[in-house]
Amino acid sequence: MAASKAPPPRGVTVLLVDDQPIIGEAVRRMLSGEEGIAFHYCKDAQAALAKAAEVQPTVILQDLVMPEIDGLTLVRHFRADERFREVPIIVLSTKEEPAVKAEAFAIGANDYIVKLPDRLELIARVRYHSRGYVALLERNEAFTALEASRQVLANDLATAADYVRSLLPPPQERGGVRADWRFIPSADLGGDAFGYHDLDANHFAVYLLDVCGHGVGAALLSVSALNAIRSEALPHTDFHDPGAVLAALNKAFPMERQNDMFFTIWYGVFHRGTRMLRWAGGGHPPALLVAAGASAPQRLDSDGPLIGAVDGLEFGSNETEIPPGGRVFVYSDGAFEISRPDGSMWPFEEFVTALTNPSEGSESPIDALVSRVRSVAQRDDFHDDFSMVELVFA
Numbered sequence: 001m002a003a004s005k006a007p008p009p010r011g012v013t014v015l016l017v018d019d020q021p022i023i024g025e026a027v028r029r030m031l032s033g034e035e036g037i038a039f040h041y042c043k044d045a046q047a048a049l050a051k052a053a054e055v056q057p058t059v060i061l062q063d064l065v066m067p068e069i070d071g072l073t074l075v076r077h078f079r080a081d082e083r084f085r086e087v088p089i090i091v092l093s094t095k096e097e098p099a100v101k102a103e104a105f106a107i108g109a110n111d112y113i114v115k116l117p118d119r120l121e122l123i124a125r126v127r128y129h130s131r132g133y134v135a136l137l138e139r140n141e142a143f144t145a146l147e148a149s150r151q152v153l154a155n156d157l158a159t160a161a162d163y164v165r166s167l168l169p170p171p172q173e174r175g176g177v178r179a180d181w182r183f184i185p186s187a188d189l190g191g192d193a194f195g196y197h198d199l200d201a202n203h204f205a206v207y208l209l210d211v212c213g214h215g216v217g218a219a220l221l222s223v224s225a226l227n228a229i230r231s232e233a234l235p236h237t238d239f240h241d242p243g244a245v246l247a248a249l250n251k252a253f254p255m256e257r258q259n260d261m262f263f264t265i266w267y268g269v270f271h272r273g274t275r276m277l278r279w280a281g282g283g284h285p286p287a288l289l290v291a292a293g294a295s296a297p298q299r300l301d302s303d304g305p306l307i308g309a310v311d312g313l314e315f316g317s318n319e320t321e322i323p324p325g326g327r328v329f330v331y332s333d334g335a336f337e338i339s340r341p342d343g344s345m346w347p348f349e350e351f352v353t354a355l356t357n358p359s360e361g362s363e364s365p366i367d368a369l370v371s372r373v374r375s376v377a378q379r380d381d382f383h384d385d386f387s388m389v390e391l392v393f394a
Helices: 019-031 045-055 071-079 098-106 117-167 214-230 243-254 349-356 366-377
Strands: 010-017 037-042 059-063 089-093 111-114 171-172 177-184 193-196 203-211 263-271 274-284 288-289 299-300 318-323 327-331 385-391
Touching: 010 019, 010 045, 019 117, 037 045, 037 117, 045 071, 059 071, 059 117, 071 089, 071 098, 071 214, 089 098, 089 117, 098 203, 098 385, 111 117, 117 193, 117 214, 177 193, 177 366, 193 214, 193 385, 203 214, 203 327, 203 385, 214 243, 214 263, 214 366, 243 263, 243 274, 263 327, 274 299, 288 349, 327 366, 349 366, 366 385
Parallel strands: 010 037, 010 059, 059 089, 089 111
Antiparallel strands: 171 177, 177 385, 193 203, 203 263, 263 274, 274 318, 288 299, 288 327, 327 385
């Protein structure tokens, strides 16, 4: 495909508004032969705005003394019209009059020349003011294009977020495990994804992963990893063994084949008969086990490395017994890495307290946490994806 050509540079377009044709001819001759300068003349001040709309000047030369409309009034008309509010205006006068000059500048004129000036001076002023106006136009066009591009990107991210959400399992209660979750994507869409499913009649798996970075690329990697776990599509892997699952993911998704992206993950398997939960983590925040009557939640942490960073690593597993009524919270760092208005970070211990000791009357500890996070950040949106899964064990 041929590269698109840059638009040609804008030239200088001069509109002279003056009731004296002799002045019009004199200015035309001054500018004649100058490369990149187009000259237009308007004798009737009442037709000046229509003429300006037709020729789109980059600079307006305008007499101050005209029979139909006073020159200062015409300056006001130009500045009151959105189309010409920023177009440079050079007023022409027959003499230096400080009071008139001051008023002209006060109402929006950019320059003041006693006519007729030297040819070189006129050309220099015309080019100087035009150059500034053209730069303004180009900046505005670039900003408009950037906003359009941002809107396209925002639409793409919203579509990707909807797709990720469509892959998440519905809240459910089965086999003595009740599962609920909240997923609030950031404006830039992080790489969060999670799920849970029965491996067999006795084993229930839960997992949450977080890809580094933001955008569609991060979301695609998270979806790929999520599908590999959910469909149990990692070859020669025992999905009952959390450490083996993380090792297989590390082998399947090396960062050099994923645009240098890696991810963190927490993966756990609950055995219904023994009530034992085995888990492994790869660079991920600890899950929290909240047991009735316990003075503090138990952190289900692990020291496994990031997934995809180094080939050939092994991952160990940990295990703990889940008491009846126990709750496990699995989450991404977007749930607690919250920047306060003064730039400081919300302490992790305050996050744990807010999650495990929700205010009275809260229907869901996750919803109570979301409200608390928004209060701490003093904003409704999130810098990073907020993802959290809550499991309640009967």
